Amino acid sequence: MAQLVLKDVGYVYALKEGAGLKAIRGLSFSVEKGENIALVGMNGSGKSTLAKLLNGLFVPSSGEVLVDGMSTADEKNTFEIRKRVGMVFQNPDNQTVATIIEDDIAFGPENLGLPGEEIAERVRSSLEAVGMSEFASRTASKLSGGQKQRVAIAGVLAMKPEVLILDEATSMLDPVGRREVLDVVGRLNKEGITVINITHNMEEAALAQRVLVLRKGKLVLDGSPKEVFASSVLGACGLTLPPVAQLANRLSERGFELGAILDENELVEGICRRLK
Amino acid sequence: MSAIEIKDLSFIYSKGTPYQKQALKDVDLSVEEGTVLGVVGATGSGKSTLIQHLNGLIRIQDKKRGSVVVNGLDASKRKERARLRFEVGMVFQYPEYQLFEDTVAKDVAFGPKNMKLSKEEIDLRVRRALELVGLNYEGFAERSPFDLSGGEKRRVAIAGVIAMQPKVLVLDEPVAGLDPVGRRELLDLIGRLRREVSPTVLIVSHNMDDIASVADRVIALKDGEIVADGTPKQIFGDRALVESIGLEVPPAKRVADMLEERGIQLPPQIIDMDELEEALAALLKQKEGIADEAQTAEATCAEEGDMRSQDDSCAVCRKTPDEEGEDV
Known part of the structure; x- marks a missing residue:
């Protein structure tokens, strides 16, 4: 079993007058x-x-978080x-x-x-x-x-x-x-x-x-x-690419395709490959 | 006209105890009105101590020697120091933790109220300050500041300071978090605030990229002394200097240096990504044989120190544009 397992986890912060703020909704993933x-x-x-x-x-307000199989909802754990x-x-x-x-x-x-x-x-x-x-x-x-x-x-x-x-x-x-x-x-x-x-x-x-x-x-x-940096929804998530990846994208838009660039080393390699 | 004049300013914390620490040492600084001044330095270099002298939050220790004058107001004189509180707007790190009123409008009005302005003037200023920081007055005025997102809270906190219409705005790590x-x-907002409210802006940050993108002038502090003073290009283009003060050069400079180590010659002192992009586009155009008069051969490949291996040859200096035939 995975070390951390989240099964359809929801979490609601209680606000005044019975209202709630849903901070986490339907979250499921696991971590090895x-x-x-x-x-x-x-x-x-x-x-x-x-x-x-x-x-x-x-x-969790709903669902379950398991750490090494132990539920966080059980105070014994x-x-x-x-x-x-x-x-x-x-x-x-x-x-x-x-x-x-x-x-x-x-x-x-x-x-x-x-x-x-x-x-x-x-x-x-x-x-x-x-x-x-x-x-x-x-x-x-x-x-x-x-x-x-x-x-x-x-x-x-x-x-x-x-x-x-x-x-x-x-x-x-x-x-x-x-x-x-x-x-x-x-x-x-x-x-x-x-x-x-x-x-x-x-x-x-x-x-x-x-x-x-x-x-x-x-x-x-x-x-x-x-994979994540290549996603088109990144901007809608309030995120931007690392500065070097943005630079590589702008160069690609200008016709100089460098491929997916994650860090400074990859950018330097990509440019050297193009220039030599 | 000079907005800030600091002469011979020293400051020692816990003076006369075993924990005595000299935070500032004979600092001289003159800042012209209209400047966006970046203040950089490692943790403990004296940045915060310096800026807190500007509005009298920290008193000058040795008035006989040191002096701080902002827009003609002398921080060593009690009455003028009181006016400095309104003349110098301080936005501290994580200013959203200092919000306290139950509505956004009340929180922003706190400063102007202390200035004993008329109610009409206060309302006007609150409205204008909120609009300036990009928060719609109708939409935000009556909301609780505690129900806003982190970015919105920070804007409310900044609005509270600019509602006092300070001539000098000091932002300590404005974008952290x-x-x-x-x-x-927020970085774009700084330009607008300078044009419309506070002509002189000081920005304290650990992020060299942010400073490089907004500042006209940069001072670097180390162990309480100003060790460098110049344009962002002069400071951030000097790797030895930047590293000696415990900071890192901006990423564009790092990439430019790595490319030069590999024998690719770029124009000197590249410190931001836009400049790097233009320089690289020019190189790539040359290599790939596209004639572009606008981009002359300012960037050429170094013959010496080139660490290319095997059969690789640098097309830029050998002028073999069709070598790999990647036409665009």
Whole structure:
């Protein structure tokens, strides 16, 4: 069975006077272990709601979300599901609970009631995985944005999760911080952790194996970055192609066909092929 | 006329404690009215500290040395500083988190009300500000700001600032967190705001592409000092400079550099995708033998440093237009 399974999931935010806002409608898809997924869509399309449905922060209003076969609607599973599906949020300043970094990382494992040595080992290996070992005894408030997000990821890793969800985790970072976080996430994915990256940055989406596009709470596209970027409905979803792909398209319109271009390397290759 | 005059401005956080940090160091900056100034720099480089001096949110620490004057108003003088709050419109990061009223119209009216304007004038300004940011007054005025989409909320927040008709508008990461279409719309809006409300605009951003597309002039901060000041071309065309301040060059520049490494010569200082498109179209036209007088041979293939392999030959410099026969 797939690691994450959504069966006809709906989610309604209750508004005043009995009215509801349907944030997610009739959503069905599944995710296999180790996939690297980008989740994109315009503001208000339901991306963050979906993320919260995946680790049981929200329980579906209709349908079912299964994590390793466990339904998020059953409270007995909540603890196990939260352990398996970790989330990193947008704002690096809102995600630390302790002053000293190693205490912050230890917070999750401590709540699991693990023995001291096991906690220490998890703190050590998590910080190592995100390249922050030397900061273990420092204070989180003095870090850069990219470093804070890496600490937030380490905090999730200490729970030994199987799925890592990033909810616009790079959007407040400078280019160097963004690169640091993406490198760490890419490496974790290679080690087998499933990654779901919610992003507005289409260059990040191009790095994924699979792109899911939400529009008004529905899944409208699901495929490889190449397939999704070739779709004519992308614009209607509030999305644009990565800048290099737009350039390749405009050149194609002018008669210089370069084929489907996802990233800078492909563009350079395509142009060299044409020019030589 | 100079809109902003900053001289010898320094600022130290937690002065006299072990956590003391120098956020600004002897900054001199003069900005002409009518400029869209891009302010770039890595996290912690002093950008926010600098802009918060412009309307007196941060007081000048050493008044004997440093000075901040905006449109003739001196930030070190209490009365003038009070006027600066209206003269300099600040739109902070994620300004939608600062919406608080129960209707859009009330939220936008908050600033003008504090200016003690007449009710008619306030209504007029609210109406105009909403229309300017592309929100239809009739459609939005009575709605709750909390029921709007992220992009709409941000526009309401910006409308609340421009309703005060500030002469200087400061936007801190104005497009962060917006989807690509919202991003484009907001960047286009900046041009309109400059023409119709605030002649001088400062934009703080980590996104070099966005800055390259809207700014006339760019200053780069590093460790509290202005380390570069020039046109977007001068700054973003200089890879060593951009990387030394902890930023990345815009994607068009990166692609141009990669092509040059492969021996394809392009015009110097390409920093945006439109320029790159024109340069590439010109090259491809030459290669594919289409005569185009408008596109002269400004781009030619370098003979040296060409990393072509095997039998590949660069048609541009060898002038064999029909080699691959791809007629268009």
